Amino acid sequence: MPSKPLTPFQRESIDLFVGAFAVLSLPRSLGEIYGLLYSSEEPLAFDDFVTRLDLSKGSVSEGLRLLRSLGAVNLLPVEGSRKDHFIAETSLRKLAGGYLRDRIEPYLRGGESRIESLRKVSATDPELNDFQQKRINQLLSWHRFFARVLPVFKALAGKI
Amino acid sequence: MPSKPLTPFQRESIDLFVGAFAVLSLPRSLGEIYGLLYSSEEPLAFDDFVTRLDLSKGSVSEGLRLLRSLGAVNLLPVEGSRKDHFIAETSLRKLAGGYLRDRIEPYLRGGESRIESLRKVSATDPELNDFQQKRINQLLSWHRFFARVLPVFKALAGKI
DNA sequence: AGCAGAGTTCGATTATTTTTGAACAATTCG
């Protein structure tokens, strides 16, 4: 039984973030946790998520860990309590930055070497080299594009 | 039995796109189909995907349909054949644009009304209005941010 | 019309991801 029922504002916020997280293919429980935190003025303790969202301790533990690693949730020491308390990160730069850092950039960083190995195998097939060269060059230019645009995006997000 | 085995260049390309599609949480079969097409100079027929990638007709049918709806694959009439033939779309603007249009923008378009209903429920809870107002305003500014940045991103992608 | 080839549909199967829950630390308090 949830000790403290969710307010309408909280329910709506949770809905909103569940949807937003779904756009990024992130699980519902993450959206619920972040949504509740975002719509709560006070820091929340571990147990609040379990009781008010009716999630298992395991889900909350994993969920908070992932959100913390994304930089979407911050641990906040609360004096007089030995429970962990959490608040939502609300800087768009940090939110977007964390997502990009953990989900997008790792693949992008590996991109050059993947294209390099394409070039290697292409060398063993002299017949199609012209076409293959075109493809490889295009992949390189796509890679450069993303490598340039991501920092710009982050910088813009920092202005919000 | 695959009639024509994949070249090393094709295998590497498929790997690359399977990974890239995975970043966007798109299924492996889509990455395989697009990767094979991207690395093939000639247009490919439906059956080529089935035999060379060892996928079921069902998967290929669904996969090509989704890729076409994303604008990542184009149908190409080949004279003298009544089979459908396909070529890869390689304009970054169209590729990125299609993804954004189908996956991101629909949620963004619904954003204003979701924020509006947040405002509505907030009105019924006068106590926390200050905090809630701050959150709502922030959500609005995030929404404006994305609504502005996406077109810029598309425009930049058009320059590649 | 009847047949063959080409592709689609969709219920069933398989694979993957998410969530649970119970056992297990770790820490604090009496």
Next chain:
DNA sequence: CGAATTGTTCAAAAATAATCGAACTCTGCT
């Protein structure tokens, strides 16, 4: 120290998503 509280871990269950494949439709050909 021993009990209680807090949170983590991870194997198993549940939920979800992807893939398959057989039946079907559609089109063109003879």
